[in-house]
Amino acid sequence: MVALTSILSWTSLITLVASAALPEPSTDIDVFSHGPKKPQPKCKQVLKRRAWHKLTNREKKSYLDAVVCLMNKPTKTKLPFAVSRFDDFIKLHQLQANRIHGDGWFLPFHRIQMARYEQVLRSECGYKGAQPYWDEPRDAGRFSTAEIFDDEFGFGGDGSGELGGPIYIYIYGLRSPITTGPFATYTLHTGPGYKNIPHCIWRQIADIPSSASAQQWIDRCMALSTYAEFWPCVENGIMPGSTFPPPPPGFLEGELPPWPPGNVSVFPGDGEFVFAISPHNGGHVGVGGEMGNPVSSPGDPLFYMHHTFLDRIWWMWQKKDLGRRVGDIAGYTSQTPLDGKWVNATLEDELDMMGIGGNVRVREVMDSRGLCVEYD
Ligand SMILES: [Cu+2]
Numbered sequence: 001m002v003a004l005t006s007i008l009s010w011t012s013l014i015t016l017v018a019s020a021a022l023p024e025p026s027t028d029i030d031v032f033s034h035g036p037k038k039p040q041p042k043c044k045q046v047l048k049r050r051a052w053h054k055l056t057n058r059e060k061k062s063y064l065d066a067v068v069c070l071m072n073k074p075t076k077t078k079l080p081f082a083v084s085r086f087d088d089f090i091k092l093h094q095l096q097a098n099r100i101h102g103d104g105w106f107l108p109f110h111r112i113q114m115a116r117y118e119q120v121l122r123s124e125c126g127y128k129g130a131q132p133y134w135d136e137p138r139d140a141g142r143f144s145t146a147e148i149f150d151d152e153f154g155f156g157g158d159g160s161g162e163l164g165g166p167i168y169i170y171i172y173g174l175r176s177p178i179t180t181g182p183f184a185t186y187t188l189h190t191g192p193g194y195k196n197i198p199h200c201i202w203r204q205i206a207d208i209p210s211s212a213s214a215q216q217w218i219d220r221c222m223a224l225s226t227y228a229e230f231w232p233c234v235e236n237g238i239m240p241g242s243t244f245p246p247p248p249p250g251f252l253e254g255e256l257p258p259w260p261p262g263n264v265s266v267f268p269g270d271g272e273f274v275f276a277i278s279p280h281n282g283g284h285v286g287v288g289g290e291m292g293n294p295v296s297s298p299g300d301p302l303f304y305m306h307h308t309f310l311d312r313i314w315w316m317w318q319k320k321d322l323g324r325r326v327g328d329i330a331g332y333t334s335q336t337p338l339d340g341k342w343v344n345a346t347l348e349d350e351l352d353m354m355g356i357g358g359n360v361r362v363r364e365v366m367d368s369r370g371l372c373v374e375y376d
Contacts, residue, residue, distance in 0.1 A: 043372035047118065047130035049308060050376045052148055055132060060153045064182045066127035067301050071186050073124060077355040081196035083189045085124065089117055090190040090298040092354045097194075097295040104227075104331025104345030106235050107314045108362045110307045115371045116356050117304055130373065133308035136213035136283055143210035143286045148305065149181075155302050156181015159203040159289055176204050176289060183301060191296025201300050202289030210286025212237075212277040221279065222317055228330035230317055234310060237278035280310060312375045315368045326366045 052060070073085035082091050092113065093100070100109040118131035139146035148154050159176025177200035178184050187198050221233035224240065232238035283306035284291050290300035297303050318325040333343045347363040364370060 043369075045372065046369075047373045048376060049130045049133055049312070049373055051135040052132045052305060053135060053138065054376070055129075057153045059129060062127060063121075063129060063132060064153075064155070066121045066125040068182055068186075069125035070121060071183070079354060081189050085120065086186075086301075087188070087190055088354075088356055089113065089120075090188070090296060092356055093298045094190055094194065094296050095354065096352060098335045099333065101294060102235070102335035103333060104231065104329055105333060105349065105351065105362070106331075107231055107311070108329070108365045109351055111311050111314070111368075111371070112351060112353070112360055112365045113298075114304060114308050114311055115365075115373065116353065118373075120356070131304060131308050133312055133375070134283070134302070134305035136210075136279070136306070136309055137215040137218065139210065140214040140282065141211035142207055143213075144205045144207050148302070149205070151180040154181065155300075155305075156184055157203075158205045176202050178203050178289075188290070188296075188299045191290065191299050192293050193295045203300065204288030204292065206286055206288055210282055213279060213282030213286060217277050217282070218279050218313055221313070222320075225321075226330065227325070227328040230314075231331060233278065234313060235278060235280045237281065279313060283309065311368075315375060318366075318368075329362055329366070 055063070067086070071084050071086040075082040075084060075088050077088045077091065079088065079091040079095070082088050096109075099105060114131055121127040121131070134148055139148070143149075144158065149157050151157060156178050157180045158178070160179050183201055186201060188201060189198055190196055192199070192202075217237070220239070221230055224230045224233055229240050283302075284294070284297060287300065287302055287306075291297050291302060291306070293299075318328075327347065329345050329347055331345050333345045333349060345362065347361065347366065349362045350359050351362065351365075353359050368374065
């Protein structure tokens with residue numbers, strides 16, 4: 001049995017040169033200069049991140065408008081193939097996919113990516129709120145009817161469906177453009193994967209894999225006591241003592257793996273393939289399309305709703321033993337050896353923000369309070 005796990009193995013403190021690259025004047029939050037050693041930073045304002053379904057229509061609209069604004073602004077990083085400011089954040093993720101998935105940097109990197117995105121929405125697009133999150137367990141097993149896909153007060157609907165087909169299509173078919181909602185006319189210039197081919201945002205909503213977002217799969221991760229156990233559970237459903245197959249050859253080089261047709265199940269034993277049941281994979285595979293691609297998934301604005309949801313889970317877990325867990329990091333710094341070597345992740349590792357603000361050390365993102373955000 002081939003585990004689909006592998007497909008989704010997505011896979012300075014102060015040094016901060018920081019804020020330099022961001023337009024500061026209207027920014028009221030300094031997400032760059034605090035860390036666990038300073039648990040009570042002086043935040044001018046603490047942003048309270050709330051679940052999408054709890055926002056008013058007006059709040060939803062203001063968020064969606066800000067994302068459209070980001071899509072209409074030109075790139076600032078000028079990274080290859082980046083056209084818009086929105087693209088800058090896709091490149092940030094695409095170009096480092098091998099470093100930020102399947103290793104210890106997974107949660108820290110995505111935490112700072114969410115914070116920078118939130119900050120840029122506020123400072124460059126006039127957004128006044130906090131980055132919302134998608135409370136996915138509410139919609140587990142029924143993503144196709146989730147209100148977050150509303151055309152007016154949501155992210156638009158499913159792909160057009162023209163390219164539906166066997167269930168594995170959502171993993172590597174990925175060719176079904178959305179046709180409704182605020183982002184239907186946007187042209188991505190990054191992705192799929194490592195390619196850079198202009199295309200519309202793709203989705204292929206799939207209810208069965210979305211059941212991996214159910215609360216029970218979060219709970220089993222929450223019960224673990226170390227980051228070394230917790231992060232692999234959240235990312236890929238790996239429980240202590242279980243193994244994780246390596247990615248198929250060629251994966252992460254831009255080509256999707258040549259999986260033969262077969263059934264996909266979230267429950268081992270039901271099908272030829274089993275994709276790992278994890279909070280991370282439920283959102284990615286359940287939405288499919290851009291989101292189903294571990295490298296270029298930030299091409300769908302839902303990526304930020306999903307990863308803020310995961311960030312909240314990490315923070316809830318950290319808060320259960322905060323003193324210890326804000327300093328708990330584990331794993332390597334890459335998904336495959338770099339120059340033949342595995343390197344352990346540490347609090348002093350520097351995360352490359354590729355010009356979207358300055359680089360940060362892992363230490364600086366360990367405590368959400370240092371980023372001036374909290375969750376409902
Ligand atoms: Cu990612």
